[in-house]
Amino acid sequence: MKTYAIGLVPGPVSVPEEFRRAYLENYGSADLEEDFFLLCEETEGLLRQLLKTQNPVTVQSGEAMSVLWGALKSCLLPGDRLLAVSNGVFGRGFGEMGQALGMEVRIVEAPDGDFPDPEVIRREALAFRPRMITAVHCETPGGLLNPVAPLGGIAEETGALLCVDCVASAGGADVRTDGWGIDIGLLGSQKVLSLLPDLSMAAVSPKAWKAMERVNYQGYDALLPWRDGVRNRYLPYTFNWQALSALRLSLLRLLGEGLEASFERHERTARYCRERLAAMGVSLYPKREELCSPTVTAALVPEGWSWKMLDGALRERGMAVGGSYGPLAGKVFRIGHMGSQADMELVKNGMDVLEDILGEK
Structure with a gap:
C-alpha cells in the first residue's frame, strides 16, 4: 500500500505522532473507572471552548456521519418538517437523510459555487414552518465556508431548531455556537482536530434536548442517552478511551496555540x-x-x-x-x-x- x-x-x-501514541496506551475499563469519567468532563470543557458554547457537548464513538444521522433521528419523527439549506453534497445530504427517515423535506439550493440568499431562506422557512433547519458550515466538496450566522435568527423567528455541520470548520474557522443560535453543532475528529475518523461530537442546546425528549429515540446513534451518561457514570456502550485521550491532547494543543x-x-x-x-x-x-x-x-x-x-x-x-x-x-x-x-x-x-x-x- x-x-x-x-x-x-x-x-x-495526517495524525501527529503525539496523538497516535495515545492509541497505544492501556488505560483500563472505560465502563467502570473514575479516571475515564474525569477525562470525559475535562474534554467536554475543552470542546465548549472550541465551539464557544455553554451548552453540553457530547462525545460518541463513530465517524462524523453517525452524529449527523443521530441528530436527525433524535430530534425528528417521520412526518416532521425539515428545511435543508444546501450548496453541495452534504447540505443536500441532510435533506436526503431526512427523506430516508420519512420526514417532509424542503431543500433551499444555491447556484453552483454560491450560498442561498438569507432572505430566500427566511421566506421558505416562514412558509414551510419546519421543526428543524439544517446547514453545513464548511461544504468540503466545493471548498465553501458558508455564512450560517443569519440562520440562527431565522430559526428563532420560525420556532425551528438549527442544526449545523461544523465537521470541517471548527478549529480552523470561527464557530460561535451560542452567538449564532446553533441548537445542535456537529463535529468530527478527522478534520482540523487531526485524529482518526472515530469520534463524533454534538453541542446541544436546552431547546434541542427538549425536542429529543419528545422523540425519545434510543438507538446506537441517539444523543439523548448522553445527556446524563457522564454525570450518572453510566454510558450507552463501552467507550474508546484511547480515542478520547487523543482528543484531549488535540484540544489542548489547539487551545494552547x-x-x-x-x-x-x-x-x-x-x-x-x-x-x-x-x-x-x-x-x-x-x-x-x-x-x-x-x-x-x-x-x-x-x-x-x-x-x-x-x-x-x-x-x-x-x-x-x-x-x-x-x-x-x-x-x-x-x-x-x-x-x-x-x-x-x-x-x-x-x-x-x-x-x-x-x-x-
Whole structure:
C-alpha cells in the first residue's frame, strides 16, 4: 500500500505522532473507572471552548456521519418538517437523510459555487414552518465556508431548531455556537482536530434536548442517552478511551496555540494556496472570495486534464490531494490544508509539485 510524502487530502488528515501514541496506551475499563469519567468532563470543557458554547457537548464513538444521522433521528419523527439549506453534497445530504427517515423535506439550493440568499431562506422557512433547519458550515466538496450566522435568527423567528455541520470548520474557522443560535453543532475528529475518523461530537442546546425528549429515540446513534451518561457514570456502550485521550491532547494543543492564531494559520495557508493556483491559471470553484474555506480549497480540473490523469501524475510525484463528489466528481479537485496540514511548508511543497506537473504538459 503506497503512502505519500505530501499529503493534502481534505480528510482524514495526517495524525501527529503525539496523538497516535495515545492509541497505544492501556488505560483500563472505560465502563467502570473514575479516571475515564474525569477525562470525559475535562474534554467536554475543552470542546465548549472550541465551539464557544455553554451548552453540553457530547462525545460518541463513530465517524462524523453517525452524529449527523443521530441528530436527525433524535430530534425528528417521520412526518416532521425539515428545511435543508444546501450548496453541495452534504447540505443536500441532510435533506436526503431526512427523506430516508420519512420526514417532509424542503431543500433551499444555491447556484453552483454560491450560498442561498438569507432572505430566500427566511421566506421558505416562514412558509414551510419546519421543526428543524439544517446547514453545513464548511461544504468540503466545493471548498465553501458558508455564512450560517443569519440562520440562527431565522430559526428563532420560525420556532425551528438549527442544526449545523461544523465537521470541517471548527478549529480552523470561527464557530460561535451560542452567538449564532446553533441548537445542535456537529463535529468530527478527522478534520482540523487531526485524529482518526472515530469520534463524533454534538453541542446541544436546552431547546434541542427538549425536542429529543419528545422523540425519545434510543438507538446506537441517539444523543439523548448522553445527556446524563457522564454525570450518572453510566454510558450507552463501552467507550474508546484511547480515542478520547487523543482528543484531549488535540484540544489542548489547539487551545494552547490559541483559536485566533489557529484561524490565522489556516487562512494564511489557504490564501497562499489560492494565490499559487491563480498564478498557474487554475480557477476556483467558489464564486466569491469570501466563500473560500480556510480549511480546504476546491479548484476546477485544468483544461486539457482529466481528474484521473491529474491525480495519477500527482501521486507519481508523491503527492495526494482529493477529488470531489456528486455533480462535482471529475470536475473539481480539493487541497486539504486543515489541522496538521495547515502548514505553510507542506502547502508550498505541494503547490511546487502541482506547478511542475501542469508546466510539463
